Amino acid sequence: MDAGAVAMDSEDGKSYSSRKEMWLQEAGEDAETSRDPDLNKKDEWYQNGIKYWTGVEATVDGVLGGYGNVSSWDVMESDRFLLDVLSECMPDYVRGNRHLVALDCGAGVGRVTKQLLLRHFHEVDLVEPVQHFLETARRDLKSHILESNVIQDHSLHRVVNFFATPLQNFTPEPNRYDVIWVQWCIGHLTDQDFVTFFLRAKVGLKPDGLFVLKENVSKCVSWSCRFSSGQSR
Numbered sequence: 001m002d003a004g005a006v007a008m009d010s011e012d013g014k015s016y017s018s019r020k021e022m023w024l025q026e027a028g029e030d031a032e033t034s035r036d037p038d039l040n041k042k043d044e045w046y047q048n049g050i051k052y053w054t055g056v057e058a059t060v061d062g063v064l065g066g067y068g069n070v071s072s073w074d075v076m077e078s079d080r081f082l083l084d085v086l087s088e089c090m091p092d093y094v095r096g097n098r099h100l101v102a103l104d105c106g107a108g109v110g111r112v113t114k115q116l117l118l119r120h121f122h123e124v125d126l127v128e129p130v131q132h133f134l135e136t137a138r139r140d141l142k143s144h145i146l147e148s149n150v151i152q153d154h155s156l157h158r159v160v161n162f163f164a165t166p167l168q169n170f171t172p173e174p175n176r177y178d179v180i181w182v183q184w185c186i187g188h189l190t191d192q193d194f195v196t197f198f199l200r201a202k203v204g205l206k207p208d209g210l211f212v213l214k215e216n217v218s219k220c221v222s223w224s225c226r227f228s229s230g231q232s233r
Contacts (some may be wrong), residue, residue: 020032023190023191027042027044028041028045029041029190029191029192037190045190046168046188049188050129050130050166053130053133054130054131054132058135058136059136060109063108063109063133064111071115075112078116078183078214079116082179082212086179089210090208093120099122099123100120100121100122100123100178101121101122101124101176101177102117102120102121102124102125102177102178103124103125103126103127103172103180103181104117104127104181105167105180105181105182105183105185106127106167106182106185106186106188107126107127107128107133108130108137109133109137110136110140110141110159112181112183113137113159114140114141114144117179118144118158119157121157121178122156123159123160124158124159124160125160125161125162125176126159126163127163127165127167127170128162128163128164129165129167131164134162137162138162141159144158144159167185167193168189168190168193168196168197170200172200172201172203172204173204174203175203175206176204177204177205178209178210179209179211180201180204180205180209180210180212182212182214182215183213183214183215184215184216186213186215187215
């Protein structure tokens with residue numbers, strides 16, 4: 001959002017003249033300077049988010065805001081994107097000669113892990129701060145094992161770790177992940193936490209690992225971007 005744009009607080013209808021004003025009022029953070037944030041306001045910002053999602057049913061339709069019908073289309077397009085990226089950047093994947101590990105950030109009830117990531121990765125870890133979402137994912141995925149999506153690879157794919165941690169506090173294990181997948185959740189982070197999360201996440205990537213961010217930027221546009229751990233940001 002541009003500095004001159006108007007932002008709306010959907011909870012009580014407050015309007016702001018700029019992004020800077022919104023973050024100062026809502027989260028006590030000035031994203032355009034190095035000024036220390038108001039930690040009480042920042043904590044309140046995140047707690048309000050958790051409070052909202054705690055009141056949402058732990059289903060695909062719930063986590064998608066009543067638009068569970070888009071899930072199959074979303075997964076289909078993500079699958080195409082992921083196949084292209086892995087084939088281009090990790091040719092050993094196509095030959096079935098590489099043990100792949102992914103991290104699903106803001107995993108919710110495990111929709112992306114179950115329908116997408118487990119088809120391509122031998123191990124998947126989930127990080128999700130909303131407790132009843134994570135427990136639903138744990139029940140659904142703990143015994144969910146898939147055969148590899150690659151013909152030459154006959155190994156089994158499974159979920160390994162469930163991290164009950166918000167992204168602004170999460171630090172991945174160094175050099176563990178081939179892909180860190182972040183979808184439809186990054187907007188919960190303040191601008192400063194957005195940047196610091198990227199920097200911490202980079203440490204968790206293998207030398208040729210990829211960070212994939214898929215996010216909605218308007219009512220009808222969704223985009224994906226990627227960068228490797230060898231690139232500076």
